[in-house]
Amino acid sequence: xxxxxxxxxxxxxxxxxxxxxxxxxxxxxxxxxxxxxxxxxxxxxxxxxxxxxxxxxxxxxxxxxxxxxxxxxxxxxxxxxxxxxxxxxxxxxxxxxxxxxxxxxxxxxxxxxxxxxxxxxxxxxxxxxxxxxxxxxxxxxxxxxxxxxxxxxxxxxxxxxxxxxxxxxxxxxxxxxxxxxxxxxxxx
Numbered sequence: 001x002x003x004x005x006x007x008x009x010x011x012x013x014x015x016x017x018x019x020x021x022x023x024x025x026x027x028x029x030x031x032x033x034x035x036x037x038x039x040x041x042x043x044x045x046x047x048x049x050x051x052x053x054x055x056x057x058x059x060x061x062x063x064x065x066x067x068x069x070x071x072x073x074x075x076x077x078x079x080x081x082x083x084x085x086x087x088x089x090x091x092x093x094x095x096x097x098x099x100x101x102x103x104x105x106x107x108x109x110x111x112x113x114x115x116x117x118x119x120x121x122x123x124x125x126x127x128x129x130x131x132x133x134x135x136x137x138x139x140x141x142x143x144x145x146x147x148x149x150x151x152x153x154x155x156x157x158x159x160x161x162x163x164x165x166x167x168x169x170x171x172x173x174x175x176x177x178x179x180x181x182x183x184x185x186x187x188x
Contacts, residue, residue, distance in 0.1 A: 001073060001105065004082040005150060006112030008138045009119030010164045012082035018172040019080045023181055026076045030083030043068045054130050056062060057144050059087050063174055066093035073097060087145055091152050098154045107157045108179055112164035
């Protein structure tokens, strides 16, 4: 299992997509999933709750999210998740998930670092509805809520910090090399 951290626009979803396309990982882009009405219904999140979170730039922390997400992750051998853990109240669930995985299954956290001078233009160019004046709110939420989680990751999680300001193919190549991934690896 690979989980990807980074500020909005760091390239979490882009890297997840590359791992899916090139190496056969299942990619769970949590932000995109939380914009899907069917997924929200499965989790038990009311659309109004999601809209309030989007409008404020806040992290969605609905308690039904974590059991649903953990079940999805447990049922998939090769998975990359961007956006989990996402808040302090998700750490107990994340820790329980990591402890429940077989010892043969590698658990890695990729931390993508880039400045707002890189991330903000990326966000503005993708044309998503919430890539507007809420970008600074989402950056602040990352710094205050999500970045501190990196110090709380279970010991079993291998952390890889990378410069995400470079081209996607360079980033993917470094991830592949650093984690020893190939198309037949089945323990991530």
